[in-house]
Amino acid sequence: MLAVAVFGAVMVPIFDRSLDDRLARIGVAPAVREAVEAQRSKPAAIVLPAGIDAPSRAAAQRAIGEAFVTGFRWIMLISSLLALASAATSQVLVGGSSGVKRR
Numbered sequence: 889m890l891a892v893a894v895f896g897a898v899m900v901p902i903f904d905r906s907l908d909d910r911l912a913r914i915g916v917a918p919a920v921r922e923a924v925e926a927q928r929s930k931p932a933a934i935v936l937p938a939g940i941d942a943p944s945r946a947a948a949q950r951a952i953g954e955a956f957v958t959g960f961r962w963i964m965l966i967s968s969l970l971a972l973a974s975a976a977t978s979q980v981l982v983g984g985s986s987g988v989k990r991r
Contacts (some may be wrong), residue, residue, distance in 0.1 A: 891978070895963050895967075898962065898963060898966065899931075899959040899960070899962070899963055900959075902958060902959040902962050903911070903931045903955050903956060903958070903959040904928060904987055905951060906954070906955035906958040906959065907931075907951060907955035910951035910954060910955055911924065911948070911951050912953075914947045914948070914951060916944060916947065916948050916951075917944060919925070919937060919939070919940070920936060920937070920940055920944060920948050923935075923936055924936075924948070924952070925935050925956075931952070931955070931956050931959070934952050936948055936949065960985075
């Protein structure tokens, strides 16, 4: 449970920064930016307003999706590094012993 909270705390700023960069790059309308800003607390479930033209909607949805994937990739990278550190620590602490006595 603690890991989920910590990973959430890591994901949010990465998602926010990535989304800001992507939205600025594509130059979305102010209404789209306001809708996204109001829903930042739910990165995977942001709903865009109905009155947005199709190209703008597609670009904004792509920016949201890519920002989420960026955050997810960082979480997976951190998880992998923690797993490797855990394996290395266990190797050092156990000393490579298999626990089986040899005669």
